[in-house]
Amino acid sequence: MTLHTACLCVAAILGNAIAFAGGFQLNEFGSRAMAQGGAFAARASDPSAIYFNPAGLGFQSQAEIYLGTTFIMPQVSFYGPVADANDPAIKNETKMVNQTFTPIGMYATYPVTDNLHVGFGVMNPYGLGTEWPSNWVGKYITTKVDLQSFYYTPTVAYKISDQLSIGVGLSIVTGTVKLQQEENVINTDTQVGIDMTSKAAYGFNAGILYKITPDISAGVSYRSSVKLSASGSATFNPPMPLVNVVNDNVTSSLTLPATGFAGLAYKVSPKLEVEADYQYIGWSSYKQLEIDFKNDPTKNVISPKDYSDTYIIRIGGEYTMDALKIRAGYLYDHSPVASAYVDPILPDANRNGVNIGLGYQFTKNISADVSYLFLKFDQRQAVNTVTKFDGTYNALANLIGVSVGYTF
Amino acid sequence: MKANTFIFAALVVIGALLSNGCTDSAPSGPSASLGSVTVTKYVAIGNSLTAGYQSNALYHSSQIYSYPKLISDQLKAAGANLGDFQQPLYSDPGNPDPLTGKAAQYQLINLVGPIIGPTGAAAGTPENLALPRPYDNLGVPGAIIYDFLDTTNFGSKAGAPRNNAFFGLVLRSSAFGSSILAQASALHPDLVTFWLGNNDVLGYATSGGTSKNIVGSVGPTPASVFQGMYGQAVGTLRTALPNAKILLGNIPDVKAIPFFTTIGPKVAAGVKGAMAASPLVVGLFYEKSGEVVASSYTNFTHPQSDPLITLEGGPYAALLGQQTGQWYRDLAASQGIPFAALYGSYKAAGIDTTKPFGFHPQNPFPDALVLDSAEQATTEQAISAFNSTIAATAAANNAAVVDFNAFFNNVKLYGVTVNGETFKTDYVSGGLFSLDGVHPTSKGYGILANQYIKTMNASFGMHVPYVNINNLPGLPTVQVLGKSAGDKNLSAIPYKAWKNFNTLWQSGL
Numbered sequence: 001m002t003l004h005t006a007c008l009c010v011a012a013i014l015g016n017a018i019a020f021a022g023g024f025q026l027n028e029f030g031s032r033a034m035a036q037g038g039a040f041a042a043r044a045s046d047p048s049a050i051y052f053n054p055a056g057l058g059f060q061s062q063a064e065i066y067l068g069t070t071f072i073m074p075q076v077s078f079y080g081p082v083a084d085a086n087d088p089a090i091k092n093e094t095k096m097v098n099q100t101f102t103p104i105g106m107y108a109t110y111p112v113t114d115n116l117h118v119g120f121g122v123m124n125p126y127g128l129g130t131e132w133p134s135n136w137v138g139k140y141i142t143t144k145v146d147l148q149s150f151y152y153t154p155t156v157a158y159k160i161s162d163q164l165s166i167g168v169g170l171s172i173v174t175g176t177v178k179l180q181q182e183e184n185v186i187n188t189d190t191q192v193g194i195d196m197t198s199k200a201a202y203g204f205n206a207g208i209l210y211k212i213t214p215d216i217s218a219g220v221s222y223r224s225s226v227k228l229s230a231s232g233s234a235t236f237n238p239p240m241p242l243v244n245v246v247n248d249n250v251t252s253s254l255t256l257p258a259t260g261f262a263g264l265a266y267k268v269s270p271k272l273e274v275e276a277d278y279q280y281i282g283w284s285s286y287k288q289l290e291i292d293f294k295n296d297p298t299k300n301v302i303s304p305k306d307y308s309d310t311y312i313i314r315i316g317g318e319y320t321m322d323a324l325k326i327r328a329g330y331l332y333d334h335s336p337v338a339s340a341y342v343d344p345i346l347p348d349a350n351r352n353g354v355n356i357g358l359g360y361q362f363t364k365n366i367s368a369d370v371s372y373l374f375l376k377f378d379q380r381q382a383v384n385t386v387t388k389f390d391g392t393y394n395a396l397a398n399l400i401g402v403s404v405g406y407t408f
Numbered sequence: 409m410k411a412n413t414f415i416f417a418a419l420v421v422i423g424a425l426l427s428n429g430c431t432d433s434a435p436s437g438p439s440a441s442l443g444s445v446t447v448t449k450y451v452a453i454g455n456s457l458t459a460g461y462q463s464n465a466l467y468h469s470s471q472i473y474s475y476p477k478l479i480s481d482q483l484k485a486a487g488a489n490l491g492d493f494q495q496p497l498y499s500d501p502g503n504p505d506p507l508t509g510k511a512a513q514y515q516l517i518n519l520v521g522p523i524i525g526p527t528g529a530a531a532g533t534p535e536n537l538a539l540p541r542p543y544d545n546l547g548v549p550g551a552i553i554y555d556f557l558d559t560t561n562f563g564s565k566a567g568a569p570r571n572n573a574f575f576g577l578v579l580r581s582s583a584f585g586s587s588i589l590a591q592a593s594a595l596h597p598d599l600v601t602f603w604l605g606n607n608d609v610l611g612y613a614t615s616g617g618t619s620k621n622i623v624g625s626v627g628p629t630p631a632s633v634f635q636g637m638y639g640q641a642v643g644t645l646r647t648a649l650p651n652a653k654i655l656l657g658n659i660p661d662v663k664a665i666p667f668f669t670t671i672g673p674k675v676a677a678g679v680k681g682a683m684a685a686s687p688l689v690v691g692l693f694y695e696k697s698g699e700v701v702a703s704s705y706t707n708f709t710h711p712q713s714d715p716l717i718t719l720e721g722g723p724y725a726a727l728l729g730q731q732t733g734q735w736y737r738d739l740a741a742s743q744g745i746p747f748a749a750l751y752g753s754y755k756a757a758g759i760d761t762t763k764p765f766g767f768h769p770q771n772p773f774p775d776a777l778v779l780d781s782a783e784q785a786t787t788e789q790a791i792s793a794f795n796s797t798i799a800a801t802a803a804a805n806n807a808a809v810v811d812f813n814a815f816f817n818n819v820k821l822y823g824v825t826v827n828g829e830t831f832k833t834d835y836v837s838g839g840l841f842s843l844d845g846v847h848p849t850s851k852g853y854g855i856l857a858n859q860y861i862k863t864m865n866a867s868f869g870m871h872v873p874y875v876n877i878n879n880l881p882g883l884p885t886v887q888v889l890g891k892s893a894g895d896k897n898l899s900a901i902p903y904k905a906w907k908n909f910n911t912l913w914q915s916g917l
Binding site: 077079081082083084086088089090091093137138139140141181184379381387388389392394396 | 431432434435436437438439440441486825826827828829858862865866871872873874876878882
């Protein structure tokens with residue numbers, strides 16, 4: 001069962017974390033947007049539009065490079081595991097090992113003609129993971145998870161009129177997953193490591209941005225699901241050939257869900273603009289994960305995930321004071337994971353995020369944005385879990401984003 | 409402008425600092441405690457399961473993980489002021505097999521096979537003989553319900569008909585008390601676990617339905633006799649300890665124990681293969697109770713009425729179809745009599761070892777290795793009757809029942825997962841049962857201890873923390889091995905190595 005859970009784990013990682021809700025999904029596609037709760041699809045007025053709404057590129061008439069990264073610092077505690085409601089083990093706290101993740105968002109845009117603009121983005125939105133103390137009570141479920149994914153997105157946008165723009169992008173997606181756990185074999189713990197890389201997979205995104213009035217604009221965008229095929233190795237340290245505990249090759253596949261943004265932005269005054277977005281994530285398409293062992297199919301694991309479609313609500317605003325912009329935002333991220341599937345691999349919960357940020361135009365060409373996001377997870381009780389590892393999770397994350405833009 | 413920026417930056421920093429204090433508090437819940445119960449002395453009463461027997465022996469490394477020792481540790485973690493939990497420790501590798509004088513413990517000799525059995529190592533010696541009071545762990549391997557009140561000299565039970573040296577080891581001298589009850593009472597426990605009755609039926613079952621009970625007939629202890637003895641045992645205990653918390657363990661079904669469920673599928677596969685290869689093979693011929701020449705055979709297509717083959721039948725599963733009298737040779741050797749003398753009587757009754765073993769009524773699979781459907785029914789009825797008695801006795805004496813019957817039936821169907829490790833009732837690969845197929849591994853005993861703790865918490869309002877199974881030694885688990893390893897040809901534990909296992913159950917007069 002522990003290998004089974006390992007695979008449950010990979011599922012959680014590949015599925016949960018890469019994408020948009022669950023895991024440590026965070027709004028680090030650009031610090032300007034991040035500071036506003038990620039409510040950006042209706043304005044999409046900087047090169048991070050490549051993520052939020054490619055149509056936004058249509059209204060950006062300058063060539064620009066926009067480069068950024070975000071420092072993500074989660075803190076997680078687990079209380080348990082508890083066998084029943086009266087179990088005093090609820091007092092036993094294990095803290096996740098503190099790590100800092102630095103996903104990147106790098107974009108470049110170029111106006112080919114007045115109306116036709118192109119762009120390219122490299123987004124690394126899910127460089128994240130979880131790590132627990134190596135000998136902790138849940139070591140047979142997980143000790144370490146590390147996930148990275150890269151989106152390479154060529155995008156093209158066309159400004160149909162001064163009010164309307166459309167855009168499409170192609171996403172070339174690759175990912176790597178590493179996970180580790182312990183397994184008990186003949187009184188000895190062996191460390192199981194699974195290391196997989198996905199082949200390049202393809203998806204598209206498309207969007208429309210419509211400036212209804214000079215003060216009100218609406219944006220809609222859609223990102224298709226992406227099917228990742230990953231392969232790699234499973235290693236055992238130490239191996240035990242006599243009981244068939246030997247290294248093997250593994251393969252797995254996973255479909256990342258489709259997601260869509262619908263947003264409305266309103267210029268309250270010449271200096272103040274606010275926006276509200278609804279983001280939908282079609283997680284219900286993710287029913288199960290299968291991990292296949294090439295030489296020993298008896299180790300294959302099929303683990304159900306039973307995710308639900310979910311949503312994120314984003315609200316944000318920006319106040320301009322000459323060269324300085326002040327930003328604030330709020331988001332609510334509804335977890336797609338049912339209580340029975342919450343586990344130490346990716347403890348998930350509904351989250352509330354509060355952001356603030358600053359943007360400063362240093363010169364005509366150079367600007368910088370900083371943002372701070374405090375993400376608070378609801379205290380999550382994992383009850384009747386399929387891993388039989390019930391308990392309570394407390395989690396929060398601090399994120400600091402920095403982006404620099406240079407226009408030509 | 410700069411002032412505004414400064415104020416803003418200051419707000420960011422303050423916000424960040426404040427929010428880091430903005431963590432949730434720890435979830436509410438009970439702390440480890442004994443509730444309103446006082447525990448100053450805990451005593452365990454039972455048989456080999458209580459003593460910490462594993463892999464056919466009692467030895468230090470198994471006894472330190474006996475469920476009573478584990479319970480005692482957890483009681484201390486809940487605040488009980490208990491001293492060291494004293495047990496009749498036997499140094500590794502444990503007690504001797506009387507037949508060989510060497511250590512009786514079964515060990516994994518070779519993973520390829522796997523090959524399991526006694527290694528021929530020198531036996532250990534008792535370590536805690538000088539304790540000036542009764543042991544806290546009064547589990548005596550081989551004890552039946554009759555033994556609880558019995559005042560027969562302990563040392564004498566080492567001879568016929570019991571041939572059980574453990575009474576002498578655990579109870580030592582009547583100076584500590586002339587019965588198990590007396591020694592338990594002398595310690596004035598306020599918490600007692602009591603798990604007796606298994607051997608009243610297991611001896612019959614593990615012998616393939618051939619061994620005799622306390623009243624001298626072949627079968628489990630008769631239900632009415634058990635009812636009387638069990639009621640009297642617990643009633644007397646309750647009278648001696650009017651205020652103690654008492655937990656009674658009930659009896660699991662035999663079909664949940666790998667001793668009975670491991671060899672059958674191997675034999676079934678061998679039979680089906682032979683039937684496919686030759687129309688002359690119609691099924692497995694096996695002896696029913698009292699038979700010599702078999703009158704029935706099975707092709708293993710009726711799970712409700714098919715016989716169970718015991719773990720002792722392992723070596724003989726490989727001999728199906730051969731012209732062999734190996735069983736009779738082994739039987740003679742284990743009884744210490746010449747083969748010719750033993751075989752003569754069987755031959756006179758119709759046995760012909762030139763016939764293919766198991767496939768001909770004159771060379772059938774022997775009664776002692778088979779629990780046929782009638783024997784299974786007898787066993788099940790006995791267990792059901794014993795458990796009714798245990799439940800009624802608990803109610804009458806204000807004791808709690810730990811329902812091991814329900815627990816093991818559940819584990820047989822679904823396994824049990826603890827902290828990410830899954831355990832099943834499969835032999836060796838399941839992780840729960842040790843190499844004799846009856847007694848648990850240390851992890852298994854931890855899981856049993858947690859059943860006691862769960863019951864005492866629920867019944868007595870205590871909050872004793874559970875044992876952490878991760879920290880207990882165990883045997884390989886099925887998940888990493890995969891099914892491929894579990895299907896490997898099974899152990900051939902030599903028949904003579906089972907003799908001291910079988911003598912544990914001898915209570916017949």
